Amino acid sequence: MQNWIDAYSWINIRFLLQGLWITILISVISVVLSFIIGSVLGIIRYAKIPYLSKIVGFIIDVIRNLPLLLIIFFVYFGLPAFGFKPDTIPAAILAMTVFESMMIAEIIRSGILAVDVGQMEASRAMGMKMSQAMWHIVLPQAYKKMIPALVSQFISLIKDTSLATIIVVPELMQHGQVVYGQDPNYIIPVFVAMAIMYFVVCYALSLLSKFIDRRMA
Amino acid sequence: MIHLLTSNWNEFISGFGWTLLSSVLALFFSLIVGSLFAILEVVPNKFLRIIGNIYVEVFRNIPLLVITMFFYLVIPLYVVKINGFTAGTIGLTIYTSAFIAETVRAGINSVDIGQMEAARGQGMTFWQAMRYIVLPQAFKYVIPPLGNQFVNLVKNSSVLAFVAGFDLMYQGNAIASQTFDTVNTYIIVGVFYLIITLPISYYMQHLERKLA
Numbered sequence: 001m002q003n004w005i006d007a008y009s010w011i012n013i014r015f016l017l018q019g020l021w022i023t024i025l026i027s028v029i030s031v032v033l034s035f036i037i038g039s040v041l042g043i044i045r046y047a048k049i050p051y052l053s054k055i056v057g058f059i060i061d062v063i064r065n066l067p068l069l070l071i072i073f074f075v076y077f078g079l080p081a082f083g084f085k086p087d088t089i090p091a092a093i094l095a096m097t098v099f100e101s102m103m104i105a106e107i108i109r110s111g112i113l114a115v116d117v118g119q120m121e122a123s124r125a126m127g128m129k130m131s132q133a134m135w136h137i138v139l140p141q142a143y144k145k146m147i148p149a150l151v152s153q154f155i156s157l158i159k160d161t162s163l164a165t166i167i168v169v170p171e172l173m174q175h176g177q178v179v180y181g182q183d184p185n186y187i188i189p190v191f192v193a194m195a196i197m198y199f200v201v202c203y204a205l206s207l208l209s210k211f212i213d214r215r216m217a
Numbered sequence: 218m219i220h221l222l223t224s225n226w227n228e229f230i231s232g233f234g235w236t237l238l239s240s241v242l243a244l245f246f247s248l249i250v251g252s253l254f255a256i257l258e259v260v261p262n263k264f265l266r267i268i269g270n271i272y273v274e275v276f277r278n279i280p281l282l283v284i285t286m287f288f289y290l291v292i293p294l295y296v297v298k299i300n301g302f303t304a305g306t307i308g309l310t311i312y313t314s315a316f317i318a319e320t321v322r323a324g325i326n327s328v329d330i331g332q333m334e335a336a337r338g339q340g341m342t343f344w345q346a347m348r349y350i351v352l353p354q355a356f357k358y359v360i361p362p363l364g365n366q367f368v369n370l371v372k373n374s375s376v377l378a379f380v381a382g383f384d385l386m387y388q389g390n391a392i393a394s395q396t397f398d399t400v401n402t403y404i405i406v407g408v409f410y411l412i413i414t415l416p417i418s419y420y421m422q423h424l425e426r427k428l429a
Contacts, residue, residue: 202278
């Protein structure tokens with residue numbers, strides 16, 4: 001029989017919530033870093049700078065098409081061969097950031113492409129420089145169009161942090177494993193609790209994204 | 218690196234095979250399950266619509282790893298002993314079907330409502346109209362997003378490594394820990410994944426541009 005009452009003792013729930021906190025922390029740090037790096041890479045790819053854009057585009061495509069789990073392994077077990085040995089949480093953040101930057105770069109590029117080309121042409125005709133037109137005219141419109149895609153990318157990022165359990169990052173999934181590792185009768189209750197925690201965070205974000213989308217439309 | 222590849226060729230190829238097999242199986246089943254739930258989300262019956270909605274929202278917002286580990290640990294406890302490959306493929310199917318349901322539903326909604334009305338006006342039942350008129354048109358719209366789902370599926374199949382599913386990632390880890398050559402092993406594993414994912418995603422980009 002599954003032991004729901006003992007599984008949901010305050011000590012266990014608090015331990016899971018601590019895991020959730022680390023999950024959110026890793027996700028937020030990674031998404032902020034990825035947003036900055038991704039914006040730069042996305043614009044470089046869009047700008048069609050000779051050679052540079054092609055190379056950046058190829059790197060983006062390669063990393064986007066690899067499993068995140070492989071990147072986590074590479075950062076945690078592969079980088080020490082180059083003399084750089086990150087701790088578990090920084091390793092998770094680094095791996096997430098590398099992967100998410102490329103995903104966000106693609107979102108940014110397609111967001112910019114979705115802005116009518118006349119906007120850029122008109123700004124250039126008004127005497128703006130390429131960078132000014134990008135910064136003041138095109139990007140604000142592009143970001144508005146990208147909000148739903150960016151939020152759903154953020155949701156996948158939160159879900160993907162669970163993969164970091166494999167390098168023993170103390171996030172929600174890992175804390176869950178610790179709790180049900182005490183007693184097989186905790187398995188179902190702990191999975192239900194973990195599922196609810198992930199669901200609440202992710203679903204709230206998706207509702208928020210729908211709300212913003214409707215407000216802006 | 219060449220030596221690493223040739224001396225572990227069998228492991229890499231068998232991992233590649235299991236990854237491909239689980240992805241294809243999960244795609245096949247999640248297409249069926251996903252389409253069913255997509256239809257549930259657009260039927261006139263409100264109760265069925267709510268069921269469809271709950272399924273999609275629940276499984277889209279829970280990590281794949283949680284779903285997979287749940288099946289890996291719970292099914293053997295109560296139902297039947299299953300191996301990691303089966304548990305992983307079930308997890309992949311359930312997770313992906315929720316995304317496919319969303320994609321297919323968007324495809325159904327993009328078919329002009331007049332098509333359904335005209336079919337119903339001709340005396341077809343809702344299901345006949347869905348099956349013969351709406352779905353065939355919807356699938357045209359959803360091919361590029363479905364291709365992208367398949368790419369995600371191949372990448373996501375790496376969670377099989379958590380449940381000893383003998384996939385590429387699992388074999389890669391085994392080789393890495395035997396040879397201590399982590400960097401080159403993971404690079405080879407990455408190339409094997411790219412062999413599947415890169416051509417599909419380039420082709421889907423091409424299709425998207427052509428259909429747009």
